[in-house]
Amino acid sequence: MSTVMIAMQDVRIRFGEVDALKGVSIAVGRGEFVALVGPNGSGKTTLLRAMHGMLRIRGTRALDAAAGRQAMVFQRPFVMRLSVRNNLRLALWLAGAPRAQWGERIAAALQRVSLQGLEERPARALSGGQQQRLALARAWAVQPALLFLDEPTASLDPAAKKDVEALLAGFAADGMTLVMSTHNLGQAKRLASRVVYLEDGEIHADLPTALFFDGGLHGRAQQFLKGEMA
Template sequence: MISMRDISVRFGEVQALKGVSIAVGRGEFVALVGPNGSGKTTLLRAMHGMLSLRGRRELAPEAARQAMVFQRPFVMRLSVSNNLRLALWLGGVPRAQWNERIASALERVSLQGLEERPARALSGGQQQRLAIARAWAVQPALLFLDEPTASLDPAAKKDVETLLAGFAADGMTLVMSTHNLGQAKRLASRVVYLEDGEIHADLPTAQFFDGGLTGRAQQFLKGEMA
Protein backbone atom coordinates (compact mmCIF):
# COMPACT_ATOMS: atom_id res chain seq x y z
CA MET A 1 0.00 0.00 0.00
CA ILE A 2 2.82 2.40 0.93
CA SER A 3 6.60 2.04 0.98
CA MET A 4 9.08 4.45 2.55
CA ARG A 5 12.75 3.84 1.77
CA ASP A 6 15.70 5.53 3.50
CA ILE A 7 13.54 8.44 4.62
CA SER A 8 15.25 11.33 6.39
CA VAL A 9 13.54 14.46 7.70
CA ARG A 10 15.30 17.45 9.24
CA PHE A 11 13.85 20.44 11.08
CA GLY A 12 16.68 22.94 11.22
CA GLU A 13 19.42 21.35 13.31
CA VAL A 14 17.18 18.48 14.44
CA GLN A 15 17.31 15.20 12.52
CA ALA A 16 13.78 13.92 13.15
CA LEU A 17 14.00 10.79 10.97
CA LYS A 18 17.25 9.04 10.10
CA GLY A 19 17.12 6.74 7.09
CA VAL A 20 13.82 5.08 8.03
CA SER A 21 12.43 2.31 5.82
CA ILE A 22 8.96 0.89 6.32
CA ALA A 23 6.31 -0.72 4.13
CA VAL A 24 2.64 -1.15 4.97
CA GLY A 25 0.60 -3.79 3.20
CA ARG A 26 -3.03 -3.66 2.22
CA GLY A 27 -5.34 -4.28 5.17
CA GLU A 28 -2.70 -3.95 7.89
CA PHE A 29 -3.23 -2.02 11.11
CA VAL A 30 0.18 -0.71 12.14
CA ALA A 31 0.79 0.95 15.51
CA LEU A 32 3.79 3.26 15.89
CA VAL A 33 5.06 3.39 19.48
CA GLY A 34 8.07 4.89 21.21
CA PRO A 35 9.18 7.54 23.72
CA ASN A 36 8.34 11.22 23.37
CA GLY A 37 10.32 12.71 20.50
CA SER A 38 10.99 9.34 18.91
CA GLY A 39 9.67 10.40 15.48
CA LYS A 40 6.20 8.81 15.45
CA THR A 41 4.29 11.90 14.37
CA THR A 42 6.99 12.92 11.92
CA LEU A 43 6.84 9.50 10.29
CA LEU A 44 3.05 9.67 10.02
CA ARG A 45 3.21 13.10 8.42
CA ALA A 46 5.96 11.97 6.05
CA MET A 47 3.90 8.93 5.04
CA HIS A 48 0.92 11.20 4.41
CA GLY A 49 3.03 13.43 2.16
CA MET A 50 2.94 16.48 4.43
CA LEU A 51 6.70 16.96 4.84
CA SER A 52 9.73 17.60 2.67
CA LEU A 53 11.98 14.57 2.94
CA ARG A 54 14.95 12.76 1.52
CA GLY A 55 14.43 9.22 0.33
CA ARG A 56 11.70 7.48 -1.62
CA ARG A 57 7.96 7.40 -0.92
CA GLU A 58 5.92 5.03 -3.09
CA LEU A 59 2.16 4.52 -3.07
CA ALA A 60 -0.07 1.85 -4.55
CA PRO A 61 -2.66 3.47 -6.85
CA GLU A 62 -5.51 3.03 -4.37
CA ALA A 63 -3.44 4.64 -1.58
CA ALA A 64 -3.97 8.00 -3.27
CA ARG A 65 -7.29 7.90 -1.39
CA GLN A 66 -5.97 8.64 2.09
CA ALA A 67 -6.79 10.78 5.09
CA MET A 68 -5.29 11.74 8.43
CA VAL A 69 -6.83 12.32 11.86
CA PHE A 70 -4.76 14.50 14.18
CA GLN A 71 -4.30 14.29 17.92
CA ARG A 72 -6.17 17.55 18.41
CA PRO A 73 -8.97 17.55 15.86
CA PHE A 74 -9.43 20.78 13.97
CA VAL A 75 -13.07 21.52 13.34
CA MET A 76 -14.30 24.48 11.34
CA ARG A 77 -16.68 27.13 12.70
CA LEU A 78 -19.46 25.39 10.81
CA SER A 79 -22.20 22.93 11.57
CA VAL A 80 -21.38 19.25 11.91
CA SER A 81 -22.82 18.50 8.47
CA ASN A 82 -20.97 21.38 6.82
CA ASN A 83 -17.67 20.17 8.26
CA LEU A 84 -18.35 16.94 6.39
CA ARG A 85 -19.45 18.74 3.22
CA LEU A 86 -16.16 20.64 3.16
CA ALA A 87 -14.18 17.41 3.44
CA LEU A 88 -16.19 15.82 0.64
CA TRP A 89 -15.67 18.86 -1.59
CA LEU A 90 -11.94 18.87 -0.94
CA GLY A 91 -11.87 15.12 -1.55
CA GLY A 92 -13.45 15.52 -4.98
CA VAL A 93 -16.54 13.50 -4.10
CA PRO A 94 -19.43 14.18 -6.50
CA ARG A 95 -22.04 16.47 -4.93
CA ALA A 96 -24.79 13.95 -5.65
CA GLN A 97 -23.21 11.60 -3.09
CA TRP A 98 -22.78 14.12 -0.28
CA ASN A 99 -26.05 13.65 1.61
CA GLU A 100 -25.77 9.88 1.61
CA ARG A 101 -22.16 9.94 2.71
CA ILE A 102 -22.83 12.46 5.47
CA ALA A 103 -25.70 10.40 6.83
CA SER A 104 -23.66 7.19 6.70
CA ALA A 105 -20.61 8.78 8.33
CA LEU A 106 -22.55 10.35 11.19
CA GLU A 107 -24.40 7.12 11.82
CA ARG A 108 -21.11 5.23 11.82
CA VAL A 109 -19.71 7.44 14.60
CA SER A 110 -23.04 7.79 16.48
CA LEU A 111 -23.46 11.52 15.82
CA GLN A 112 -26.71 11.26 13.89
CA GLY A 113 -29.19 13.93 14.97
CA LEU A 114 -26.42 16.50 15.50
CA GLU A 115 -26.10 17.56 11.87
CA GLU A 116 -26.93 21.25 12.49
CA ARG A 117 -25.11 21.65 15.80
CA PRO A 118 -22.03 23.91 15.69
CA ALA A 119 -19.08 21.56 15.53
CA ARG A 120 -17.15 23.53 18.15
CA ALA A 121 -20.01 23.08 20.61
CA LEU A 122 -19.42 19.32 20.68
CA SER A 123 -17.57 17.62 23.50
CA GLY A 124 -13.94 16.60 22.99
CA GLY A 125 -14.91 13.00 22.33
CA GLN A 126 -17.61 14.04 19.89
CA GLN A 127 -15.19 16.32 18.04
CA GLN A 128 -12.75 13.44 17.67
CA ARG A 129 -15.52 11.22 16.33
CA LEU A 130 -16.48 14.02 13.93
CA ALA A 131 -12.87 14.18 12.73
CA ILE A 132 -12.94 10.42 12.17
CA ALA A 133 -16.29 10.68 10.37
CA ARG A 134 -14.88 13.42 8.16
CA ALA A 135 -11.95 11.19 7.22
CA TRP A 136 -14.10 8.08 6.74
CA ALA A 137 -16.64 9.94 4.57
CA VAL A 138 -14.12 10.31 1.74
CA GLN A 139 -13.70 6.51 1.85
CA PRO A 140 -9.91 6.38 2.16
CA ALA A 141 -8.05 3.19 1.47
CA LEU A 142 -5.34 4.38 3.86
CA LEU A 143 -6.00 6.19 7.15
CA PHE A 144 -3.35 7.78 9.36
CA LEU A 145 -4.11 8.60 13.00
CA ASP A 146 -1.89 10.56 15.37
CA GLU A 147 -2.66 9.70 19.01
CA PRO A 148 -6.41 9.68 18.27
CA THR A 149 -7.49 9.06 21.88
CA ALA A 150 -4.76 10.90 23.80
CA SER A 151 -7.00 13.58 25.33
CA LEU A 152 -10.21 11.56 25.70
CA ASP A 153 -11.88 10.08 28.76
CA PRO A 154 -12.14 6.26 29.04
CA ALA A 155 -15.64 6.05 27.56
CA ALA A 156 -14.69 8.20 24.57
CA LYS A 157 -11.49 6.18 24.08
CA LYS A 158 -13.53 2.99 23.96
CA ASP A 159 -15.88 4.52 21.37
CA VAL A 160 -12.98 5.51 19.12
CA GLU A 161 -11.27 2.13 19.49
CA THR A 162 -14.52 0.41 18.49
CA LEU A 163 -14.69 2.59 15.37
CA LEU A 164 -11.10 1.82 14.40
CA ALA A 165 -11.55 -1.90 14.94
CA GLY A 166 -14.57 -1.73 12.66
CA PHE A 167 -12.60 0.09 9.97
CA ALA A 168 -9.91 -2.59 10.14
CA ALA A 169 -12.53 -5.33 9.89
CA ASP A 170 -13.84 -3.62 6.75
CA GLY A 171 -10.40 -3.96 5.16
CA MET A 172 -9.14 -0.39 5.56
CA THR A 173 -5.39 0.04 6.02
CA LEU A 174 -4.54 2.01 9.17
CA VAL A 175 -1.32 3.47 10.59
CA MET A 176 -1.64 4.94 14.09
CA SER A 177 0.76 6.48 16.56
CA THR A 178 -0.04 5.85 20.21
CA HIS A 179 1.46 6.03 23.68
CA ASN A 180 -1.17 3.54 24.85
CA LEU A 181 0.46 0.11 24.62
CA GLY A 182 -2.78 -1.59 25.61
CA GLN A 183 -4.46 0.11 22.68
CA ALA A 184 -1.73 -1.06 20.32
CA LYS A 185 -2.12 -4.60 21.64
CA ARG A 186 -5.91 -4.53 21.25
CA LEU A 187 -6.07 -3.00 17.78
CA ALA A 188 -2.91 -3.43 15.76
CA SER A 189 -1.80 -6.35 13.63
CA ARG A 190 1.79 -5.07 13.78
CA VAL A 191 3.78 -2.80 16.08
CA VAL A 192 6.73 -0.59 15.10
CA TYR A 193 8.99 0.82 17.82
CA LEU A 194 10.83 4.08 17.10
CA GLU A 195 13.51 5.86 19.07
CA ASP A 196 15.63 8.89 18.14
CA GLY A 197 14.22 8.95 14.62
CA GLU A 198 15.01 5.32 13.85
CA ILE A 199 13.04 2.07 13.78
CA HIS A 200 14.38 -0.41 16.34
CA ALA A 201 11.67 -3.07 16.15
CA ASP A 202 8.97 -4.01 13.64
CA LEU A 203 7.05 -7.12 14.65
CA PRO A 204 3.63 -8.76 14.53
CA THR A 205 1.70 -7.63 17.58
CA ALA A 206 1.75 -10.96 19.40
CA GLN A 207 5.50 -11.28 18.96
CA PHE A 208 6.10 -7.68 20.02
CA PHE A 209 4.32 -8.17 23.32
CA ASP A 210 5.35 -11.78 24.01
CA GLY A 211 9.12 -11.72 24.22
CA GLY A 212 10.21 -10.54 20.79
CA LEU A 213 12.01 -7.43 22.04
CA THR A 214 15.49 -6.76 23.38
CA GLY A 215 17.48 -3.79 24.67
CA ARG A 216 15.87 -0.38 24.94
CA ALA A 217 12.70 -1.53 23.19
CA GLN A 218 12.21 -4.06 25.97
CA GLN A 219 12.81 -1.32 28.55
CA PHE A 220 10.13 0.79 26.89
CA LEU A 221 7.66 -2.08 26.96
CA LYS A 222 8.31 -2.54 30.69
CA GLY A 223 7.53 1.13 31.28
CA GLU A 224 11.11 2.07 32.11
CA MET A 225 11.23 4.81 29.44
CA ALA A 226 8.83 7.73 28.96
Protein backbone atom coordinates in the same frame (compact mmCIF):
# COMPACT_ATOMS: atom_id res chain seq x y z
CA MET B 1 2.97 -9.07 2.91
CA SER B 2 -0.19 -8.32 0.93
CA THR B 3 -0.22 -5.59 -1.73
CA VAL B 4 2.01 -2.78 -0.47
CA MET B 5 -0.03 0.37 0.04
CA ILE B 6 2.88 2.64 0.93
CA ALA B 7 6.63 2.14 1.11
CA MET B 8 9.20 4.55 2.55
CA GLN B 9 12.87 3.85 1.80
CA ASP B 10 15.83 5.46 3.60
CA VAL B 11 13.75 8.48 4.62
CA ARG B 12 15.58 11.29 6.37
CA ILE B 13 14.11 14.48 7.80
CA ARG B 14 16.05 17.22 9.54
CA PHE B 15 14.56 20.13 11.50
CA GLY B 16 17.33 22.69 11.96
CA GLU B 17 20.07 20.83 13.82
CA VAL B 18 17.82 17.91 14.76
CA ASP B 19 17.70 14.68 12.76
CA ALA B 20 14.05 13.74 13.21
CA LEU B 21 14.23 10.63 10.99
CA LYS B 22 17.51 8.87 10.23
CA GLY B 23 17.18 6.60 7.24
CA VAL B 24 13.81 5.04 8.07
CA SER B 25 12.44 2.31 5.81
CA ILE B 26 8.95 0.90 6.26
CA ALA B 27 6.27 -0.69 4.08
CA VAL B 28 2.60 -1.10 4.95
CA GLY B 29 0.44 -3.74 3.28
CA ARG B 30 -3.19 -3.51 2.33
CA GLY B 31 -5.47 -4.18 5.31
CA GLU B 32 -2.77 -3.86 7.98
CA PHE B 33 -3.27 -1.91 11.21
CA VAL B 34 0.18 -0.64 12.17
CA ALA B 35 0.83 1.00 15.55
CA LEU B 36 3.86 3.28 15.89
CA VAL B 37 5.14 3.38 19.47
CA GLY B 38 8.18 4.82 21.22
CA PRO B 39 9.34 7.43 23.72
CA ASN B 40 8.53 11.12 23.38
CA GLY B 41 10.55 12.61 20.53
CA SER B 42 11.16 9.24 18.89
CA GLY B 43 9.85 10.35 15.50
CA LYS B 44 6.37 8.79 15.46
CA THR B 45 4.46 11.92 14.43
CA THR B 46 7.16 12.96 11.97
CA LEU B 47 6.98 9.55 10.30
CA LEU B 48 3.18 9.71 10.10
CA ARG B 49 3.27 13.16 8.52
CA ALA B 50 5.96 12.06 6.09
CA MET B 51 3.93 9.00 5.09
CA HIS B 52 0.91 11.24 4.49
CA GLY B 53 3.01 13.53 2.27
CA MET B 54 2.92 16.51 4.62
CA LEU B 55 6.70 16.87 4.93
CA ARG B 56 9.53 17.17 2.46
CA ILE B 57 11.77 14.14 2.74
CA ARG B 58 15.13 12.84 1.57
CA GLY B 59 14.61 9.28 0.41
CA THR B 60 11.68 7.74 -1.44
CA ARG B 61 7.95 7.44 -0.85
CA ALA B 62 6.02 5.08 -3.11
CA LEU B 63 2.25 4.58 -3.13
CA ASP B 64 -0.04 1.96 -4.55
CA ALA B 65 -2.68 3.52 -6.81
CA ALA B 66 -5.39 2.92 -4.19
CA ALA B 67 -3.34 4.70 -1.52
CA GLY B 68 -3.99 8.01 -3.24
CA ARG B 69 -7.27 7.97 -1.30
CA GLN B 70 -6.01 8.73 2.18
CA ALA B 71 -6.86 10.83 5.21
CA MET B 72 -5.33 11.80 8.54
CA VAL B 73 -6.89 12.34 11.96
CA PHE B 74 -4.94 14.32 14.56
CA GLN B 75 -4.77 14.17 18.34
CA ARG B 76 -6.65 17.46 18.59
CA PRO B 77 -8.98 17.47 15.58
CA PHE B 78 -9.42 20.73 13.73
CA VAL B 79 -13.09 21.41 13.14
CA MET B 80 -14.31 24.36 11.14
CA ARG B 81 -16.62 27.04 12.53
CA LEU B 82 -19.46 25.35 10.68
CA SER B 83 -22.21 22.91 11.45
CA VAL B 84 -21.46 19.21 11.74
CA ARG B 85 -23.07 18.69 8.34
CA ASN B 86 -21.05 21.42 6.68
CA ASN B 87 -17.79 20.09 8.11
CA LEU B 88 -18.56 16.88 6.26
CA ARG B 89 -19.67 18.69 3.12
CA LEU B 90 -16.37 20.56 3.01
CA ALA B 91 -14.40 17.32 3.33
CA LEU B 92 -16.36 15.71 0.50
CA TRP B 93 -15.91 18.79 -1.70
CA LEU B 94 -12.15 18.80 -1.11
CA ALA B 95 -12.02 15.08 -1.88
CA GLY B 96 -13.83 15.61 -5.17
CA ALA B 97 -16.76 13.38 -4.22
CA PRO B 98 -19.76 13.68 -6.58
CA ARG B 99 -22.24 16.15 -5.10
CA ALA B 100 -25.09 13.72 -5.73
CA GLN B 101 -23.52 11.37 -3.16
CA TRP B 102 -23.00 13.92 -0.40
CA GLY B 103 -26.30 13.47 1.42
CA GLU B 104 -26.03 9.68 1.49
CA ARG B 105 -22.38 9.72 2.56
CA ILE B 106 -22.98 12.27 5.31
CA ALA B 107 -25.89 10.32 6.72
CA ALA B 108 -23.91 7.08 6.62
CA ALA B 109 -20.84 8.68 8.23
CA LEU B 110 -22.80 10.23 11.09
CA GLN B 111 -24.63 6.96 11.65
CA ARG B 112 -21.29 5.14 11.72
CA VAL B 113 -19.93 7.34 14.54
CA SER B 114 -23.25 7.75 16.40
CA LEU B 115 -23.61 11.48 15.75
CA GLN B 116 -26.89 11.27 13.84
CA GLY B 117 -29.32 13.99 14.89
CA LEU B 118 -26.50 16.51 15.42
CA GLU B 119 -26.19 17.58 11.80
CA GLU B 120 -26.99 21.25 12.49
CA ARG B 121 -25.03 21.50 15.75
CA PRO B 122 -22.03 23.86 15.57
CA ALA B 123 -19.05 21.50 15.39
CA ARG B 124 -17.10 23.47 17.98
CA ALA B 125 -19.97 23.08 20.46
CA LEU B 126 -19.44 19.30 20.54
CA SER B 127 -17.59 17.60 23.37
CA GLY B 128 -13.99 16.52 22.85
CA GLY B 129 -15.03 12.94 22.23
CA GLN B 130 -17.74 14.00 19.80
CA GLN B 131 -15.30 16.22 17.91
CA GLN B 132 -12.92 13.29 17.52
CA ARG B 133 -15.78 11.12 16.27
CA LEU B 134 -16.68 13.91 13.83
CA ALA B 135 -13.06 13.90 12.61
CA LEU B 136 -13.32 10.14 12.08
CA ALA B 137 -16.66 10.57 10.29
CA ARG B 138 -15.11 13.22 8.06
CA ALA B 139 -12.22 10.87 7.23
CA TRP B 140 -14.47 7.84 6.70
CA ALA B 141 -16.86 9.78 4.45
CA VAL B 142 -14.16 10.38 1.82
CA GLN B 143 -13.67 6.58 1.66
CA PRO B 144 -9.90 6.45 2.18
CA ALA B 145 -7.99 3.28 1.51
CA LEU B 146 -5.30 4.48 3.93
CA LEU B 147 -5.97 6.29 7.21
CA PHE B 148 -3.29 7.88 9.40
CA LEU B 149 -4.00 8.65 13.06
CA ASP B 150 -1.78 10.65 15.41
CA GLU B 151 -2.55 9.80 19.05
CA PRO B 152 -6.30 9.85 18.30
CA THR B 153 -7.43 9.15 21.89
CA ALA B 154 -4.73 10.89 23.93
CA SER B 155 -6.97 13.81 24.96
CA LEU B 156 -10.14 11.79 25.62
CA ASP B 157 -11.75 10.41 28.76
CA PRO B 158 -12.03 6.62 29.13
CA ALA B 159 -15.57 6.39 27.73
CA ALA B 160 -14.75 8.48 24.66
CA LYS B 161 -11.51 6.55 24.20
CA LYS B 162 -13.46 3.27 24.18
CA ASP B 163 -15.86 4.67 21.55
CA VAL B 164 -13.02 5.72 19.26
CA GLU B 165 -11.22 2.40 19.65
CA ALA B 166 -14.41 0.57 18.67
CA LEU B 167 -14.70 2.72 15.54
CA LEU B 168 -11.09 2.04 14.56
CA ALA B 169 -11.54 -1.68 15.09
CA GLY B 170 -14.58 -1.52 12.83
CA PHE B 171 -12.66 0.37 10.12
CA ALA B 172 -9.96 -2.30 10.24
CA ALA B 173 -12.54 -5.09 10.05
CA ASP B 174 -13.91 -3.45 6.89
CA GLY B 175 -10.47 -3.76 5.27
CA MET B 176 -9.21 -0.20 5.68
CA THR B 177 -5.44 0.16 6.11
CA LEU B 178 -4.54 2.13 9.25
CA VAL B 179 -1.28 3.55 10.62
CA MET B 180 -1.55 5.02 14.13
CA SER B 181 0.88 6.55 16.58
CA THR B 182 0.09 5.90 20.22
CA HIS B 183 1.64 6.06 23.69
CA ASN B 184 -0.97 3.58 24.90
CA LEU B 185 0.60 0.13 24.65
CA GLY B 186 -2.66 -1.51 25.67
CA GLN B 187 -4.35 0.22 22.76
CA ALA B 188 -1.66 -1.00 20.37
CA LYS B 189 -2.10 -4.54 21.70
CA ARG B 190 -5.90 -4.38 21.35
CA LEU B 191 -6.07 -2.86 17.89
CA ALA B 192 -2.92 -3.33 15.83
CA SER B 193 -1.87 -6.26 13.69
CA ARG B 194 1.73 -5.03 13.77
CA VAL B 195 3.77 -2.78 16.06
CA VAL B 196 6.73 -0.62 15.05
CA TYR B 197 9.02 0.74 17.78
CA LEU B 198 10.90 3.97 17.08
CA GLU B 199 13.58 5.67 19.10
CA ASP B 200 15.71 8.69 18.26
CA GLY B 201 14.44 8.82 14.69
CA GLU B 202 15.13 5.17 13.88
CA ILE B 203 13.10 1.96 13.77
CA HIS B 204 14.40 -0.55 16.31
CA ALA B 205 11.66 -3.18 16.10
CA ASP B 206 8.93 -4.06 13.58
CA LEU B 207 6.96 -7.15 14.60
CA PRO B 208 3.52 -8.75 14.51
CA THR B 209 1.64 -7.59 17.59
CA ALA B 210 1.64 -10.96 19.36
CA LEU B 211 5.40 -11.32 18.98
CA PHE B 212 6.06 -7.72 19.98
CA PHE B 213 4.30 -8.23 23.30
CA ASP B 214 5.44 -11.79 23.90
CA GLY B 215 9.20 -12.10 23.85
CA GLY B 216 10.16 -10.59 20.53
CA LEU B 217 11.95 -7.53 21.91
CA HIS B 218 15.44 -6.93 23.24
CA GLY B 219 17.51 -4.08 24.66
CA ARG B 220 15.97 -0.63 24.92
CA ALA B 221 12.78 -1.70 23.15
CA GLN B 222 12.23 -4.25 25.92
CA GLN B 223 12.90 -1.54 28.52
CA PHE B 224 10.24 0.63 26.87
CA LEU B 225 7.74 -2.21 26.92
CA LYS B 226 8.38 -2.70 30.64
CA GLY B 227 7.69 0.98 31.28
CA GLU B 228 11.30 1.81 32.11
CA MET B 229 11.48 4.60 29.50
CA ALA B 230 9.22 7.65 29.04
